[in-house]
Amino acid sequence: MKKAKKRLIWIIIQILYKINIMRILLIQAKLLPKLITINPPHGLMYISAVCKQNGYKDIKILHLDIFDKDWKNEILKFRPDIVGIGSITAQGKSMHEIAGFVKENTKAKVIVGGAYPTYYYQDILKDKNIDICVIGEGEKTFLKIIKYYENKTDISEIPSIAYLDKTGIKINRKKEIYDNLDELPFPDYQSIDVYKYQKLVNSSIYTYGSKTMTIYTSRGCPFDCIFCHKVHGKSFRAHSPKRVIEEIKYLHDTYGIKAIDIMDDIANFNPARFNDILKMFKKELPQDTALYFSGGLSAKTLTEENIEVMSQSRVKYFAIAVESGSERVQKLIKKNLDLKKTKGLIDYAVKKGLYVHGLFMIGFPFETKKDIEQTVDFMKNSKLHTMILSTAMAYKGTELAKMVAVSEIKNINSDRFHYSDYEGFIKSGILSETELKKLKFKANAHFYYSPIRIFRILRSLPSKNPKLLWILILKFLKRSIIK
Ligand code: B12
Ligand code: SF4
Structure with a gap:
């Protein structure tokens, strides 16, 4: 009876005001340790845009990495009915802290x-x-x-959630995702301070000094790398090239964005679509705009034609995910790259004037010294400009995590929230932590202590801002000397 009354009042309010009056606060938890590059919280920005599209106007985004004022006061001032917190594992500690504060000080629901x-x-x-x-x-x-909390629905009808009821954890596995990504509105850029992010995003060495914004043009990846968390699932879904260009134009015309950094998991999954985006970008955006692909292109689907088109379409930089130079490890991690072809593509792209950054990993439990030496040989013998070598981490739910006991994972077990690729480590591997650290140091040294490479980096860097030199030196020290 009480429930029915409450619902009736709600309906009357909504009819009277033709609005939804839920106050929704979306918070992106804090990254620990702090990184140089801070990306806008696109997950929350899409959620905010969809909420607004559905009549929920009282909505605010708070990103703790850039909001240096008192976030607790901000929550109290906003008086939310629902608080949605976005978090990757490395932000988990902050997520729990926010949830605790919200529950102690407000009546809001925490999602x-x-x-x-x-x-x-x-x-x-x-x-x-x-x-x-x-x-x-x-x-x-x-x-x-939101509808559920407005008493309009039943919790069992909400797709893709986990929650506690009297009997324990309940999981609704049914999914409701966007099969056609073009149905999604643009991320809610109005809810963030785009100008503030421009300064932060462009502290990445590749876009340094340019007015930059990251964007996403697709979701999902059908491949099976054993270390990867595929938040958006296996089915590849993508915006049409026309929609991608519309979003880029919007950012350019509204905020003066000149550098667009595409962060997709696999932007080039469909080579023809990829080419279409590049060609339309070249034709429809002004000469002083440029494209970057920090998310990493896949060597599996990349073609020479793609590289040709990139070189003619103001693409300044792309990252390529190689992970290992050992054929054996390629198979074991299910990346299955053809290493000869991959090296050929990298060298061809560099020849065509593109700046290419390699993404590598070491520290898989089955990896030997010889495998790592092969990785070092691969990167050293390729024409890559720069590279980053991360240490593998076995996150729960990945195939890699199934291979190792939780007690064998340093940091995930004790404090997974502080995981960064310098600190996390799988203890049960063939190589010890000391051996891995030494090999990592050697790999960085072999790759970067080369006058020719340093000359090529300085000559080809997409940004020529002098401050960049300091950022480069700091990054280099962090990677090769400090740890
Ligand atoms: C941009 C990015 C970053 C950025 C910032 C990430 C952030 N969100 O704060 C930076 C560069 C800082 C970063 C760093 C790292 N990252 Co990162 N990163 C990404 C990347 C490429 C894109 C994230 C993104 O914005 N996606 C686009 C939006 C639209 O999707 P989304 O954020 O997932 O949001 C959707 C859903 O998740 C959900 N959702 C998200 N938030 C919320 C909140 C609410 C309330 C609700 C209801 C839903 C919801 O709905 C959204 C819309 O559909 C992802 C890969 C990926 N494809 O997602 C990896 C990814 C998130 N990163 C990952 C990792 C491992 C890292 C590092 C630890 C790597 C390292 N070795 O150092 C570091 C962190 C290091 C540190 N010191 O803290 C893993 C995370 C695994 C995990 N379980 O945590 C991912 C998934 C990559 C992967 N495939 O394994 N990363
Ligand atoms: S190709 Fe990239 S996104 Fe796809 S499974 Fe492998 S690591 Fe994950």
């Missing part, structure tokens, strides 16, 4: 989403401050959660 809740919901739900974990893509699910 969490992102890579951390998608894979760690069982651990997360031990925290009584969290009401619902959203698994994977969140826009449609979040809307249904």
Whole structure:
């Protein structure tokens, strides 16, 4: 009876005001340790845009990495009905702290989403401050959660969530995702301070000094790398090239953005679509704009024709995910790259004037010294300008994590929230932590202590800002000397 009354009042208010009056606060948790590059919280920006599209206007985004004022006061001032917190695992500690503060000081419901809740919901739900974990893509699910709290629906009808009831953890596995990504509105750029992010995003060495914004043009990846968390699932879904160009034009015309950094998992999954985007970009955007692909292109689907088109379409930089120079490890991690072809593509792209950055990993439990030496040989003998060598981490839910006991993972077990590629480490591997650190140091030294490479980096860097030199030196020291 009480419920029915409440619902009736709600309906009257909505009819009277023709609006939804839920106050929704979306918070991106803090990264620890702090990184130089801070990306806008696109997950929250899409959720915000979809909420607004559905009549929820009282919505605000708070990104703790850039909001240096008192975030607690900000929460109290906003008086939210629902707080949605976005978090990757490395932001988990902050996520729990925010949830605790919200529950202690407000009556708001706490919903969490992102890579951390998608894979760690069982651990997360031990925290009584969290009401619902959203698994994977969140826009449609979040809307249904709002409706549920407005007493319009039943919790069992909400797709892709985990929550606690009297009987324990309940998981609604049914998914409701965007099959046609073009149905999504633009991310809610109005809800963030784009100008502030321009300064932060452009502290990346590749776009340094340019007015930069990151964007996403696709979701999902059908490949099976054993270390990867695929938050957006296996089915590749993409915006049409026309829609991608519309978003870039919007950013250029509204905020004066000149450098567009595409962060997709696999932007070049469909080579023809990739070419179309590049050609349209060249034709429809002014000469002083440029494209970057920090998310990393896949060597599996990359073609020489793609490289040709990139070189003619103001693409200044792309990262390529190689991971290992050992054929054996390529198979074991299920990356299965043809290493000869990959090296050929890198060298061809450099010949065509593109700046190419390699992404590598070491520290798989089955990896030997010889495998790592092959990786070093690969990077050294290629024409890559720069590279980053990360240490593999076995995150829960990945195939890699199934191979190793939790107790064998340094940092994930003791403090997974502080994981960065310098600190995380799989203890049960063939190589010890000391051996791995030495090999990592040697790899960086072999690759970077080369006058020719340093000359090529300085000559080809997309940005010529002098301050960049300091950033480069700091990055170099961090990678090769400090750890
Ligand atoms: C940009 C990015 C970063 C940025 C910032 C990430 C952030 N969100 O704060 C930076 C560069 C800082 C970064 C760093 C790292 N990253 Co990163 N990164 C990404 C990347 C490429 C894109 C994230 C993104 O914005 N996606 C686009 C938006 C639209 O998707 P989304 O964020 O997932 O949001 C959707 C859902 O998750 C959900 N959702 C998200 N938030 C919320 C909140 C609510 C309330 C709800 C309901 C739903 C919801 O709905 C959204 C819309 O559908 C992803 C890969 C990927 N494809 O997602 C990796 C990824 C998130 N990163 C990853 C990793 C491992 C790292 C590092 C630890 C790497 C390292 N070795 O150092 C570091 C962190 C290091 C540190 N010291 O802290 C892993 C995370 C795994 C995990 N379980 O945490 C990912 C998934 C890559 C992968 N495939 O394994 N990363
Ligand atoms: S290709 Fe990239 S996104 Fe796809 S499974 Fe491998 S690491 Fe993950």
